[in-house]
Amino acid sequence: xxxxxxxxxxxxxxxxxxxxxxxxxxxxxxxxxxxxxxxxxxxxxxxxxxxxxxxxxxxxxxxxxxxxxxxxxxxxxxxxxxxxxxxxxxxxxxxxxxxxxxxxxxxxxxxxxxxxxxxxxxxxxxxxxxxxxxxxxxxxxxxxxxxxxxxxxxxxxxxxxxxxxxxxxxxxxxxxxxxxxxxxxxxxxxxxxxxxxxxxxxxxxxxxxxxxxxxxxxxxxxxxxxxxxxxxxxxxxxxxxxxxxxxxxxxxxxxxxxxxxxxxxxxxxxxxxxxxxxxxxxxxxxxxxxxxxxxxxxxxxxxxxxxxxxxxxxxxxxxxxxxxxxxxxxxxxxxxxxxxx
Amino acid sequence: xxxxxxxxxxxxxxxxxxxxxxxxxxxxxxxxxxxxxxxxxxxxxxxxxxxxxxxxxxxxxxxxxxxxxxxxxxxxxxxxxxxxxxxxxxxxxxxxxxxxxxxxxxxxxxxxxxxxxxxxxxxxxxxxxxxxxxxxxxxxxxxxxxxxxxxxxxxxxxxxxxxxxxxxxxxxxxxxxxxxxxxxxxxxxxxxxxxxxxxxxxxxxxxxxxxxxxxxxxxxxxxxxxxxxxxxxxxxxxxxxxxxxxxxxxxxxxxxxxxxxxxxxxxxxxxxxxxxxxxxxxxxxxxxxxxxxxxxxxxxxxxxxxxxxxxxxxxxxxxxxxxxxxxxxxxxxxxxxxxxxxxxxxxxxxxxxxxxxxxxxxxxxxxxxxxxxxxxxxxxxxxxxxxxxxxxxxxxxxxxxxxxxxxxxxxxxxxxxxxxxxxxxxxxxxxxxxxxxxxxxxxxxxxxxxxxxxxxxxxxxxxxxxxxxxx
Amino acid sequence: xxxxxxxxxxxxxxxxxxxxxxxxxxxxxxxxxxxxxxxxxxxxxxxxxxxxxxxxxxxxxxxxxxxxxxxxxxxxxxxxxxxxxxxxxxxxxxxxxxxxxxxxxxxxxxxxxxxxxxxxxxxxxxxxxx
Numbered sequence: 001x002x003x004x005x006x007x008x009x010x011x012x013x014x015x016x017x018x019x020x021x022x023x024x025x026x027x028x029x030x031x032x033x034x035x036x037x038x039x040x041x042x043x044x045x046x047x048x049x050x051x052x053x054x055x056x057x058x059x060x061x062x063x064x065x066x067x068x069x070x071x072x073x074x075x076x077x078x079x080x081x082x083x084x085x086x087x088x089x090x091x092x093x094x095x096x097x098x099x100x101x102x103x104x105x106x107x108x109x110x111x112x113x114x115x116x117x118x119x120x121x122x123x124x125x126x127x128x129x130x131x132x133x134x135x136x137x138x139x140x141x142x143x144x145x146x147x148x149x150x151x152x153x154x155x156x157x158x159x160x161x162x163x164x165x166x167x168x169x170x171x172x173x174x175x176x177x178x179x180x181x182x183x184x185x186x187x188x189x190x191x192x193x194x195x196x197x198x199x200x201x202x203x204x205x206x207x208x209x210x211x212x213x214x215x216x217x218x219x220x221x222x223x224x225x226x227x228x229x230x231x232x233x234x235x236x237x238x239x240x241x242x243x244x245x246x247x248x249x250x251x252x253x254x255x256x257x258x259x260x261x262x263x264x265x266x267x268x269x270x271x272x273x274x275x276x277x278x279x280x281x282x283x284x285x286x287x288x289x290x291x292x293x294x295x296x297x298x299x300x301x302x303x304x305x306x307x308x309x310x311x312x313x314x315x316x317x318x319x320x321x322x323x324x325x326x327x328x329x330x331x332x333x334x335x336x337x338x339x340x341x
Numbered sequence: 342x343x344x345x346x347x348x349x350x351x352x353x354x355x356x357x358x359x360x361x362x363x364x365x366x367x368x369x370x371x372x373x374x375x376x377x378x379x380x381x382x383x384x385x386x387x388x389x390x391x392x393x394x395x396x397x398x399x400x401x402x403x404x405x406x407x408x409x410x411x412x413x414x415x416x417x418x419x420x421x422x423x424x425x426x427x428x429x430x431x432x433x434x435x436x437x438x439x440x441x442x443x444x445x446x447x448x449x450x451x452x453x454x455x456x457x458x459x460x461x462x463x464x465x466x467x468x469x470x471x472x473x474x475x476x477x478x479x480x481x482x483x484x485x486x487x488x489x490x491x492x493x494x495x496x497x498x499x500x501x502x503x504x505x506x507x508x509x510x511x512x513x514x515x516x517x518x519x520x521x522x523x524x525x526x527x528x529x530x531x532x533x534x535x536x537x538x539x540x541x542x543x544x545x546x547x548x549x550x551x552x553x554x555x556x557x558x559x560x561x562x563x564x565x566x567x568x569x570x571x572x573x574x575x576x577x578x579x580x581x582x583x584x585x586x587x588x589x590x591x592x593x594x595x596x597x598x599x600x601x602x603x604x605x606x607x608x609x610x611x612x613x614x615x616x617x618x619x620x621x622x623x624x625x626x627x628x629x630x631x632x633x634x635x636x637x638x639x640x641x642x643x644x645x646x647x648x649x650x651x652x653x654x655x656x657x658x659x660x661x662x663x664x665x666x667x668x669x670x671x672x673x674x675x676x677x678x679x680x681x682x683x684x685x686x687x688x689x690x691x692x693x694x695x696x697x698x699x700x701x702x703x704x705x706x707x708x709x710x711x712x713x714x715x716x717x718x719x720x721x722x723x724x725x726x727x728x729x730x731x732x733x734x735x736x737x738x739x740x741x742x743x744x745x746x747x748x749x750x751x752x753x754x755x756x757x758x759x760x761x762x763x764x765x766x767x768x769x770x771x772x773x774x775x776x777x778x779x780x781x782x783x784x785x786x787x788x789x790x791x792x793x794x795x796x797x798x799x800x801x802x803x804x805x806x807x808x809x810x811x812x
Numbered sequence: 813x814x815x816x817x818x819x820x821x822x823x824x825x826x827x828x829x830x831x832x833x834x835x836x837x838x839x840x841x842x843x844x845x846x847x848x849x850x851x852x853x854x855x856x857x858x859x860x861x862x863x864x865x866x867x868x869x870x871x872x873x874x875x876x877x878x879x880x881x882x883x884x885x886x887x888x889x890x891x892x893x894x895x896x897x898x899x900x901x902x903x904x905x906x907x908x909x910x911x912x913x914x915x916x917x918x919x920x921x922x923x924x925x926x927x928x929x930x931x932x933x934x935x936x937x938x939x940x941x942x
Contacts, residue, residue: 004730011734014741018764021748022757029755043832047839051928077832080388084927113380120384144381147527151386177526181386181393215394301458305500308456330456337453341473392903421879474885476912515876549877 038070046074049093050086060093072099076124080155091126100125104133107145115145123152131158138168150174154182159189166197170205183212188220195222195229203238210241214248227254234260242267243275250279258283262291265303273303281310289315293322297329308335343719346710350720353707354728360696360704361735367580368742374583375575375640375750382641387519390526391425397525398426398501399518399596404491406434408509413447415509418550420475424518428477431509432495435485441470444480448472455479455498461607463494489608489615492592496602505596506616512542512550512645513594521596521642524635532635533598534623536590537642538574540753541567543650552645557759560650565774568766570648572743575640575750581689582638588624588689590636592616594644597623609672614665621673624685640750656781663785666698701786705779708732736771821847822867822939827857827883828901829875837870840928841935854878858886861893867939870931872901873913881916888917897938901926 045061063071072094079090094100103125106118119137122130130152137149150168153161162183169179183190190212197209210233217226226248233245234257246264249257261283264276277295280288292314295307308331312319316339322328323336390396401419405412412431419429433441444450455469464486472478483494496504503525505518517537524532543566544558557564581587590597592615605626608615620636627634649655670677670693677694679686708728715725744763747753754760824846828834831852838848849864851857855877861869869887873880880900887893897919902910913921919938922931 004726004734007730007734007738010738011741014738014745014767015764017745018741018748018760021745022760025748025752025760026757028752043835044839046832047836051836051840053843074832078836081830081833081925082836082927083925084929086928116381116384120386144384148384148386151389154389175527176529177393177395180395181389184393184395185389211395301456305456330454333454334456337451338471341451341453341471341476417877421874421876423874474882474916551876 035066035070038067039074042067042071042074046071046078050075050078050082050089052089060096068097072097076121079124079126087126091128094125095127095129100127100129104130107133107137112142112145115140115142116148119145119148119152123148123155126156128156128158131156131161134158135161135164138164138173143174146174147178150178150182154185157186157189159186162186162190162193166193166205166209169208170200170202176204176208180208180212184215188216191216191220191222195225198229198233203236203241206233206236207238207240207244210244210248214244214251217248217252223252226252227256230254231257231260234264239267239269239272242269243272246272246275246279250275250282253283255283255285258285258288262288265291265295265307270300270303273299274306277303277307277310281306281313284314286315289318293318293332296322296332296335297327301331304329304331305334308332311335312339343714346714347719350707350711350714350728353703353711354731356696356703356707357728357732357735360700361731361739363692363696364576364739365742368576368739368746369580370583371576371579371746374579375746378640379750385520385523387423387516387523390519390523391423393425395526396425396522397503398428399424399503399505399522400495400499400501400599401427401429401505401507401518402492402495402499403429403431403507403509404434404488404495405431405436405440405509406485406488406491407436407438407440409436409438409440409443411510412440413443414550415512416444416448416478418512419507420478421515422513422518423515424522426501427505427518428479428500430479430481430495430498432481432483432491432498434483434488434491435464441480441482445470448478449474450478450480455481457494458497458603460603461493461497463490463497466494469498487610488592489610489612493607493610496599496607499599502599503596504599504602505594506592507594507644508592508646510647511539511593512547512552514643514645515551517594517642517644521594521639524637524639528635531633532637533601533627534590534595534620534636535642536578536587536595536636536638537644538578538640539570539591539593539644539646540574541570541648542645543567543648545645547645555753555755557754557756557762558650561769562652562655563648563650564762564766565770566648566655568740568744568763568770569774571747571763572740575746576739576743578638579640584684584688585635586684586689587636587638588620588685588693589617590620593646594642601626612665612668612672613661614667614669617665618669618672621669621676621685621690624682625673625676628682628685652777656784659778659781660785660788663698663782664788666693667785667789670694670698701779701783704732705776705783708776733771736775737767740767740770821845823847823849823864824935825849825851825857825860825864825866825869825871827851827854827860827870827875827880828872829853830872833872836928837931840932841870844932844936846935854880854883858883861887861896862890865893866896868897868899868935870899870901870935872903874903880918881912884913884916884918899931899934899938 049060075090075093079087103118103122106114109115122134134149134153138146140146150165165179165182168174169176194209194213197205200206217223230245230249234242236242246261261276261280265273267273277292280292292307292311296304296311312335319332319336323332416429416431450470450472452468453471464484466481466483468482470480479498481494481498483491492506521535521537524535541563543563544556545552546554557567605622609618612618649658676682676686677690711728714720824841826837826848829852834850838850841848849860851860853876857871871880871883884898887896900913900918900921901924902921903924910921920934922934
C-alpha cells in the first residue's frame with residue numbers, strides 16, 4: 001500500500017509540475033507579447049540609429065529595463081546582417097550604453113551560461129574594444145565559451161587574432177569548422193598567417209590552411225604569391241592536403257598549377273583525383289581536355305563525374321560529341337544531358 | 342498450476358519494476374541533457390553555419406509512392422529549407438498515379454542520363470529527370486520495389502557526402518537540416534548518423550509545407566500518439582543519446598554518412614524494420630572495426646508527420662513494427678548482451694529484446710494473469726494494488742514527466758487547453774491504449790510465426806516509429 | 813523627372829522574410845524618394861510585382877513559398893513584367909549562387925551582410941540607367 005501511495009504521490013507531483021510549467025509558460029508568453037509590441041515600437045528608432053538620414057546620426061535613445069533589452073536585440077539582429085557604417089553606429093551605441101563593458105565583465109563570471117552569453121553577444125555588438133577579453137576567453141575551461149569567443153572574434157573581423165584562432169584549432173580547444181567560419185569572416189587579412197601554417201607538421205592543419213587559403217586567397221594582398229606556393233602541396237604525404245591544395249588552386253584559377261594537376265589525375269586516391277579534375281575545370285585550357293576525357297570515361301565514380309563536369313565547363317562541344325561514343329561511360333552522358341538544361 | 346501463474350505474475354511484476362525503473366533513469370538522463378542543451382540553443386550560431394562554405398552538403402532523399410497530391414508542395418518546401426548546400430532527390434517507387442508527371446510539369450524537368458553509383462543493388466531505374474530552374478532537384482523514376490529500395494536508389498544517385506532520409510509527407514521545419522547537421526561541425530569526422538525529433542502533425546495548421554500553428558488533433562487516437570511521440574523522443578531518444586546508446590535513427594528523419602551507407606550496403610530491403618536494422622548494422626560494423634564514431638540525437642531538429650487516426654491502420658503499423666523489430670533482432674542477435682558491442686550490446690540490444698519485443702508477454706499477459714488470480718483469490722488485493730501501481734500508475738508518472746520536460750524545454754503546444762488535454766490523456770495512454778498496443782504487438786508475433794511478407798503499397802506506411810521505450 | 817508627383821515617384825517592390833531587414837530596406841529607399849511595396853515571401857513578392865509593375869524589385873534569395881530565383885524567373889517569363897530590373901539579396905558566399913541569380917535573370921546582387929548605403933547606390937545606379 002505504501003508503494004501505491006508513493007506512486008500516486010509521484011503522479012500527483014507530475015501533474016502539479018505540468019500545471020506549474022503551464023503557468024510559467026503563459027507568463028512567458030505574455031512577456032514575449034510585450035516584447036513583440038516593444039519591438040514594433042522601437043524598430044523605427046533602431047532603423048534611425050543604424051541608417052540615419054544625414055551623416056550626423058540620430059542621438060541614441062535613452063532606454064531602460066525591458067525596452068533597453070529589446071532595443072539591444074534589434075541592434076544585434078541588424079549587426080548580423082549589416083556591414084559598413086551601420087556597424088560602427090551599432091558599436092558606438094553599445095559602447096555608450098555601457099553594454100560592451102558589462103558583457104566584458106561577464107566573461108569572467110562564475111556561471112558558464114553567463115560567460116557563453118557574454119562571449120556570444122560581444123560578437124554582435126561590433127565593438128573592437130572586446131577583442132582582448134575575447135582572446136582571453138579562448139582559454140576558458142568551457143568548450144562552449146571558447147567556441148562562442150572564436151565566433152565573436154570572427155564577427156569582429158579581428159585580424160590580429162588569427163594566430164590565436166588557428167592555435168585553438170590546432171590544440172583542439174575549438175572545433176576546426178568553428179574556427180574555419182571565424183577565419184572566413186575575418187577574410188583576406190587572415191591569409192598571411194595561414195601561409196605560415198602550410199608547413200605545419202600536422203596534416204589536418206595543413207589541409208585546413210590550404211582550404212581556407214583557397215576560399216580567401218583571391219581577394220588577399222598575397223594573391224600573386226599563392227600560385228607559386230600551392231603546387232608543392234600537391235605532392236604532400238597526406239591525401240587530404242593534396243585534395244585541398246587542388247581545390248584551392250582551382251578556386252584561385254591558378255594556371256601555374258595546371259601541369260601538376262594533370263599529374264594529380266593519376267593519384268592513387270580517388271578523392272584526390274576528383275579534386276584535381278574539379279580544379280582543372282576551373283582553371284581551364286585546351287591542354288587539359290585529353291587527360292580529363294580519359295578520367296571521365298574510365299575512372300571511378302567521383303573522379304569521373306567531376307572530370308565530366310569539368311570538361312563541360314571547358315569544352316561543351318567536346319562533351320556533346322564524346323558522350324555519343326560507345327565507350328563514353330555514364331558520366332559524359334550525364335554531363336552532356338545537363339548541358340542542355 | 343496456480344503456483345506457475347503466481348510465479349509468472351511475480352515475474353511480470355519484476356519486469357514492470359525494471360522497465361519503469363529504467364525508464365525513470367532515462368527520464369533523469371533526458372532531464373540532465375536537456376537542461377544542458379536548452380539554453381545553449383540560443384548560441385548555436387546557425388546563421389554562421391548557414392553562411393559557411395565549409396558546411397557539408399546533404400542530399401535529401403524522398404521516396405514517393407502515389408504522392409501526386411502532396412509531392413509538389415513537399416519538394417518546394419524541401420528546396421526552400423535553410424541550408425547552404427543541399428539537393429532533393431525524389432525517388433518515385435513505381436507509383437500508380439501521376440507523381441512523376443506532376444513533378445515534371447511543376448519543376449520544368451527534362452530527362453537526363455544520370456550517372457548512378459553501383460554500390461547498392463536496386464530495382465530498375467526507368468528514367469531520371471533534372472529540373473531546369475532548380476539545379477538541386479533530381480527525380481528518379483523506378484520500378485516499384487518498396488520504400489527501402491527507393492531510398493537505396495536515392496543513395497546511389499546522391500551527390501553530397503551526407504544523405505537525409507525522409508518521407509514524402511513529412512514536413513521538416515525550415516531550420517531542421519541546419520540543426521541536425523550542427524553535430525557534424527561540432528564533432529568533425531566522428532558523427533556518422535544523426536536523428537531528429539518527430540512529432541505528430543495531425544491537427545496542426547499547415548500551409549505550403551510548413552507548420553504555421555501547432556495544435557492538438559481532434560482525433561483521440563492521434564492525440565494519444567502525440568503524447569507517445571513526445572515520450573519516445575524527448576525522454577527515450579534524448580536519454581539513450583546521452584549515454585551514447587542510441588539504437589535507432591528513425592527513417593522518417595535522419596542523416597547518414599553516405600559513403601558508409603554505401604559500404605555497408607544501404608537499407609536491407611527484406612525487412613519492415615529497415616531503419617532499426619540499418620542503425621544496428623552501422624553500430625555493428627563500426628564497433629567490429631574498432632573505429633571511433635558517434636550516432637547522435639538532435640532534439641531541436643524537428644520533423645512533423647501524419648500519424649494514423651484509425652485503429653485498423655494504427656494496428657497494422659504497430660504489428661509491422663513488431664515484425665520489423667524481430668527481423669532486426671534476429672539478424673543482429675549476436676550483438677545481444679555481447680560486451681564486444683559495448684553499451685549497444687549490453688544495454689540497447691537487451692532493452693530492445695526484453696523490454697520491447699517481449700513486452701506483450703509480460704506486460705499484457707502478466708496484467709491479465711494477475712487480474713485473473715485476484716478474481717479467483719490466488720493473490721490478495723494488496724498485491725494487485727502494488728501491481729497496478731508499478732504497471733499502470735508508474736506509466737502515468739512517466740508520461741507526466743515527459744510532458745513536464747516538453748513544457749520546460751520546448752513548449753511546443755501554445756494553447757493551454759492543448760496541454761491540459763495532453764495531461765488528461767496520460768491516463769488514457771496508460772490505461773487502455775498501452776494494453777491495446779500490446780495486443781497489436783502480440784498479433785505481431787502471429788505475423789512473424791506465419792512468416793508474413795507484404796510488399797509494395799503496404800510497406801511504406803507509418804515510418805515515424807517512436808520505438809525506444811514507449812512500453 | 814516629371815512634375816506630376818504621382819508619376820514622379822518610382823515604385824520598388826522589396827521582399828525579405830526577415831521583418832527587421834525588410835523594414836530597414838523600405839525605410840532607406842523611402843527616404844531616398846521611392847515608394848516601397850513590401851512583401852514577406854516569394855508569392856507575395858510576385859503578386860506585388862504583377863500588381864504594381866514597379867520600377868525595380870529587391871528580392872531576398874531565401875524566402876518561403878518561392879525563393880528569389882523563382883520569383884525572378886517568373887518576372888522574366890511574364891510579358892508585362894519582364895523588363896523590371898531585379899536586385900537579389902544573397903546570404904551565400906558561393907559564387908555559384910551569384911551565377912544562378914544572373915542565370916535566373918537578375919540585374920545585380922547585394923551580398924548579405926550588406927551596407928544600406930551600398931544597396932541604395934545600387935538601386936540608384938539601376939534606376940538612373942533607365
